[in-house]
Amino acid sequence: MMDATPQRAPRPLGLLAELTHRCPLGCPYCSNPLALEGRSDELDTASWVRVFKEAAALGVLQVHLSGGEPGARRDLVEITKAAHDASLYTNLITSAVGITAATLDKLSDAGLDHVQISIQDSAAESADHIAGYRGAYARKQALAAQVTRLGIPLTVNAVMHRANIEHVDAMVTLALELGAKRVEIAHVQYYGWALKNRAQLMPTRAQVEHAVQVVEALRKQHHGRIVIDAVVPDYYARFPKACVGGWGRRSLNVTPSGKVLPCHAAESIAELTFWNVREHSLADIWDNSPAFMAFRGTDWMQEPCRSCPKAKEDFGGCRCQAFALTGDARATDPVCHLSPRHALVGELAEQRADLAYDYRR
């Protein structure tokens, strides 16, 4: 059924620019898809320049320069400058491996607004083991020091899972020592490589509940010194997350080869087809592409979502998770306690095994 006056789609605020899938690290929870795009398929500099102009015209305010490791692109400085010149707020999301001191100086001059560095653990040996890269921890410390020396605000992204969840206190202390003004306690979300490594990564319920309490105490302790944002691990939640703030509502993602996705995991939903910036403008893709239309708004919902008072708050949770766990992308995210499949999530969380990581390669 069509509305008499079709409403214009909301305007996106953020664009995740996956400049490359290449990365020296092998983190077993990498959010990139299992089928990585190769260097020969990557968009060229001029295409990214055009994408940023189109993004700003569409309403995008912030661009997250990510990957893979964005430092693997030789034209990272040009790309950053183009985003800045398009009046976009530029956020570099990096592993720190592959960004030299000289490159960071140039990025700073190009107008880089903010840097986010991921850390794998609070001590070098364990951190390097999780990253699958010897020496990564030391390089992160060195780059963080240079970021703060240049006066660029730094966020530390601490990815939490069973091997490090009991170090949450030490990781916040480390973020403070590195000079971060903000730290994200990002519990692993189970898509892509993390889904593949779920048994190795999944914490216990008791670990998660303890970590949530620790974070609350740390917030009070460090109030005014560092902002602590926490992404709650949803396998132990009663309500699902409003994934990406609602499908096709606030953000979009451009892959290295130019495919435009509503979220970074959307390619895992088998039925969707994605338009490419090589063939369509960003505005056309946002407003009209079938993948963005598929789950925008609430018309696609089934029960219990359809009549749920929270339908416009959490949008039925995550479509990728619904598809991955139930095989139906229109199902209620089974994380929700109202989902008829909710028991499954608890069963899956119990399937822990101390096996070797299947590293992203």
Place this chain on the structure above:
Amino acid sequence: MTVSPDAKPKLPRGVRLTHNEAQGGWVLLAPERVFKADPTAVEIIKRCDGNATFGQIVDDLAKTYNAPRERITADVAAMLTMLVEKQMMEL
């Protein structure tokens, strides 16, 4: 928090005021955060360039908008205090 008349407010690095037509106007951008800036906020923030003092900013606004100085002082101090707490302004 009281703001000294000699304070020279400015946006810290990583916080930017920008205009975006599609979003319907001015926005203040910070790491992972976006605030719509209403016309009053825009006029205040635009004057926070690290050179002008709080006193000068208040004088300028009072003159430009022909408004009582006491009210402007209170409004600007409240806005600056709020932004400082969010780490989106330096004094």
